[in-house]
Amino acid sequence: MEKEEDVKVGANKFSERQPLGTAAQSDIKDYKEAPPAPLFEPGELKSWSFYRAGIAEFIATFLFLYITILTVMGVNRSTSKCSSVGIQGIAWSFGGMIFALVYCTAGIS
Numbered sequence: 001m002e003k004e005e006d007v008k009v010g011a012n013k014f015s016e017r018q019p020l021g022t023a024a025q026s027d028i029k030d031y032k033e034a035p036p037a038p039l040f041e042p043g044e045l046k047s048w049s050f051y052r053a054g055i056a057e058f059i060a061t062f063l064f065l066y067i068t069i070l071t072v073m074g075v076n077r078s079t080s081k082c083s084s085v086g087i088q089g090i091a092w093s094f095g096g097m098i099f100a101l102v103y104c105t106a107g108i109s
Contacts, residue, residue: 053109060101067097 044050071085071093078084085093
């Protein structure tokens with residue numbers, strides 16, 4: 001009997017700090033959110049990194065569309081599906097271009 005009483009006392013000794021279930025969805029937070037940042041600051045127009053990121057995004061988008069659309073056009077214009085890269089080749093061109101361009105431009109923009 002003594003062990004059961006110890007368990008009951010121990011269970012009530014430490015109350016829960018945060019409620020469970022729907023009661024946990026309250027406005028009480030243990031952190032402070034950062035203030036909202038502006039979407040665009042005029043001072044950015046004077047920095048080279050802003051233009052460098054824009055140029056990198058433009059070139060990456062151009063290469064992505066150029067390579068993938070040419071792959072699709074090549075499959076559609078081929079006389080037989082066996083003489084082209086096929087559907088799997090189109091998928092590889094999309095995936096490969098995303099991989100290569102993200103790898104090349106991730107540090108810039």
